[in-house]
Amino acid sequence: MIFDSTWLLVLAPLVMVLGGGLAWWARRRRIDATTAWSPTLGAAAARADRSTPWLLGAAILCTAVAVAGPRGGRTTVQTEARALSLVISTDISRSMLAEDVEPSRLGRAKREARRLVQDLDGDRLGLIAFAGRSYILTPLTVDGGAVSLYLEGLDPDLASEGGTDLAATLNQGLDLLEASTEISDRVLVVFTDGETHDSLSSVEEAAAAIKKAGIRLILVGEGTPEPVKIPIRDAAGRLLEYKLDQDGQVVETSLREAVLQAAAEAAGGTVVPASLSDQAGAVRELVAAFKRSPSTESRAADLRPMGWVPLLLGAVILLAQTLFRRGASLLLLALLLGAPAVVNAQRPSDGERALSSGDPAGAAGAFLRDAREGVRRDTAFYNAGTAALRAGDLQVARRALLEAAKTTNPALRYRALYNLGVVNLLAAQADSSLRDTLVGEAASLLREALLLEPGSARAKWNLELAERMRPPPPPSGGGGQQPPPPQGGQQPKPPDQSDQKNRGLTREQAEQILNSVEREERATRNRQLDRLSGGMGGAKDW
Numbered sequence: 001m002i003f004d005s006t007w008l009l010v011l012a013p014l015v016m017v018l019g020g021g022l023a024w025w026a027r028r029r030r031i032d033a034t035t036a037w038s039p040t041l042g043a044a045a046a047r048a049d050r051s052t053p054w055l056l057g058a059a060i061l062c063t064a065v066a067v068a069g070p071r072g073g074r075t076t077v078q079t080e081a082r083a084l085s086l087v088i089s090t091d092i093s094r095s096m097l098a099e100d101v102e103p104s105r106l107g108r109a110k111r112e113a114r115r116l117v118q119d120l121d122g123d124r125l126g127l128i129a130f131a132g133r134s135y136i137l138t139p140l141t142v143d144g145g146a147v148s149l150y151l152e153g154l155d156p157d158l159a160s161e162g163g164t165d166l167a168a169t170l171n172q173g174l175d176l177l178e179a180s181t182e183i184s185d186r187v188l189v190v191f192t193d194g195e196t197h198d199s200l201s202s203v204e205e206a207a208a209a210i211k212k213a214g215i216r217l218i219l220v221g222e223g224t225p226e227p228v229k230i231p232i233r234d235a236a237g238r239l240l241e242y243k244l245d246q247d248g249q250v251v252e253t254s255l256r257e258a259v260l261q262a263a264a265e266a267a268g269g270t271v272v273p274a275s276l277s278d279q280a281g282a283v284r285e286l287v288a289a290f291k292r293s294p295s296t297e298s299r300a301a302d303l304r305p306m307g308w309v310p311l312l313l314g315a316v317i318l319l320a321q322t323l324f325r326r327g328a329s330l331l332l333l334a335l336l337l338g339a340p341a342v343v344n345a346q347r348p349s350d351g352e353r354a355l356s357s358g359d360p361a362g363a364a365g366a367f368l369r370d371a372r373e374g375v376r377r378d379t380a381f382y383n384a385g386t387a388a389l390r391a392g393d394l395q396v397a398r399r400a401l402l403e404a405a406k407t408t409n410p411a412l413r414y415r416a417l418y419n420l421g422v423v424n425l426l427a428a429q430a431d432s433s434l435r436d437t438l439v440g441e442a443a444s445l446l447r448e449a450l451l452l453e454p455g456s457a458r459a460k461w462n463l464e465l466a467e468r469m470r471p472p473p474p475p476s477g478g479g480g481q482q483p484p485p486p487q488g489g490q491q492p493k494p495p496d497q498s499d500q501k502n503r504g505l506t507r508e509q510a511e512q513i514l515n516s517v518e519r520e521e522r523a524t525r526n527r528q529l530d531r532l533s534g535g536m537g538g539a540k541d542w
Contacts, residue, residue: 001306004069012064020057027053055321062314066307073304084187084292085140085180086120087173088113088147089128091192091222093164094156094243094542095253098193098228101274105222106154109191112220114151115280115429116189117144119392120287122358124184126176129154130169132161132197140180163540166196166263170206170217177215185290187216189283193223194256197540203259207266217269218286220279223255230542243542251542277432305348351383360391368400378407382416389423394430397423410452417449418459425466435469442466 003009035042090113096106117125125147127137135158137150156162173188180186188210196203210217230243230251243251255274264271272282348356349370354363367384371377385400401423404416424442428435446463450456 001070001072004071006068008064008068012061012068015064016057016061019060020053023056024053052321055317059314059317059321062310062317066309066311066314070306070310071304072306083142084120084123084184084287084290085177086123086187086189086287087126087128087140087176088116089130089134089169089173089188089190089192090151090154091131091164091169091190092129092154092156092159093131093195094162094230095164095193095195096222097156097232097243098223098230098253100224100226100228101222105193106156109220109222110151110154111429112280112283113189113191114148116283117147117151119280119284120144123292124180127151128169128172128176129158130165130172131156131159132163132165133159134165134168134172135159136172136176139176162542163197164192164195164542165198166190166192166194166259167198167202167206170203170210170263170267174206174210174213174215178213184292185216185287186214187218187287187290189218189220191220191222192260193253194219194221194259195253195542196256196259200259200262203263204266207263207269210269211267215267216287216290217264217267218272218283219260219264219269220272220283221255221257221260221274223253223274225255225257227252227254229253245540253542278430281430351380351387355387360387361393363387364391364393364396364400368396371400371403378404378409378412382407382412382419385416385423386419389419389426394423394427398427414449414452414456417445417452418456418462421445421449421459421462421466425462425469428469436471439466439469443470 031042031045034045090106090109092106096104096109098105101108121144122142124140124142125138125144126140127147127150129135129137138147141147169190170188173190177186177188207217230253232240232243234240245251257271257273260271263269270286272279272286276282349366351363351366351370354360354366364384364387367380367387371380371384381400382404385397385404388394388397388400398420401416401420405413405420407413407416421442424438424445428438428442431438443463443466446459446466449459450463453459
């Protein structure tokens with residue numbers, strides 16, 4: 001159990017002694033006055049009412065503990081939402097290591113896929129990785145954190161077989177989505193450069209099967225049409241060599257737009273061009289109009305307000321005292337008049353309830369209303385900005401956090417400046433035209449936040465990220481090295497805690513995965529037989 005105010009908890013025994021002492025002093029004055037009037041009545045008054053100071057002290061102690069704001073325990077909160085079934089398939093072949101886009105084709109695909117997971121919070125998401133084979137990493141789940149975790153670890157070394165088999169991932173995405181029994185639309189999003197080593201006819205056949213099953217296909221292109229080399233780097237990022245084929249020649253790879261367009265036409269799907277700066281936003285707009293089915297999610301909420309427990313105990317003590325001493329009823333009435341203030345202090349606000357129900361946009365609106373009404377204005381603006389940031393509304397978040405940053409409270413000002421820096425970093429990733437300006441503002445805000453909290457590791461990390469996102473200085477003729485490119489895999493976030501729960505597979509999901517794996521094993525054996533018979537010659541592993 002924790003308390004909202006530790007100082008009030010420390011002062012509670014002192015308040016109890018003070019209140020009990022005043023009750024004892026009042027009793028002594030009354031006995032002395034009665035004795036002066038009549039010794040007999042004074043002796044009777046001294047024998048009666050001896051427990052009153054102790055009971056009043058205990059009631060005051062309970063009230064002080066309630067005002068200190070105890071919190072504890074855990075409860076289950078059910079959130080209802082309308083969810084979409086969407087599978088993300090990411091190409092992890094070695095051709096995706098080409099650096100014709102920043103930081104690389106695979107790095108950009110992971111960055112856009114991660115943004116898509118954040119934008120589709122609450123939808124059912126699955127993840128597939130493919131190269132020469134296709135691998136299911138997560139089944140359909142509402143746990144976006146688990147999908148993001150697997151996205152972080154995507155690397156060509158995960159694939160047991162090199163090359164690129166686009167038809168395999170289309171078939172496996174079809175299997176994974178057909179296992180879903182929901183009535184929502186089903187979507188397969190494939191991030192790839194289109195450099196497939198299987199035949200175009202097999203790709204079109206798999207795409208046609210997707211169309212027949214009523215699944216929406218979205219192909220996201222990565223790379224440029226101009227041929228480029230595939231760099232091989234060590235763990236420190238130093239260039240070792242360029243990828244070579246079986247004949248010792250340097251491999252060149254390019255974006256195969258014709259393959260993507262043919263697959264999209266066969267599936268009745270859409271191609272998101274590689275030249276588009278905000279690919280995740282384009283996919284989000286495409287799926288916005290798709291049909292979603294209702295879903296219910298249960299999650300645990302910790303640290304519930306427990307102020308009612310000591311308050312109820314204090315009320316029981318005063319009620320018992322009132323039954324025996326009518327004079328204590330006046331004190332009981334006074335405490336009851338103050339009880340609503342204690343209850344309201346523990347009662348969650350409209351914004352807090354909206355956040356608990358999974359509605360950050362509604363929470364931002366509720367906090368803004370509190371700010372306009374003058375209810376803890378600085379804190380309300382900060383809460384509104386943070387909720388808007390969680391909802392992805394960067395404009396509302398920026399305006400609210402700018403108001404919160406005007407506070408004279410150093411701790412609140414630090415958090416507002418930090419989140420403002422995060423807002424600018426996210427805006428810079430989405431808006432390439434104002435990228436340099438937004439990154440510069442983010443760096444300035446994070447430096448100001450560090451002046452208030454010099455030990456903040458999160459602020460230092462995001463400041464380093466902002467500095468790496470800045471354009472390199474113009475060359476001075478000395479041939480110095482350029483600074484390392486920004487790490488596209490890093491996503492700045494405001495301080496937040498989320499409850500992650502382990503979710504098991506249903507029987508249908510397990511059977512679907514096993515059937516898909518068996519299908520892939522058969523395809524692998526067939527390819528190996530083809531190699532042994534000399535049908536394929538040298539196999540491509542990029």
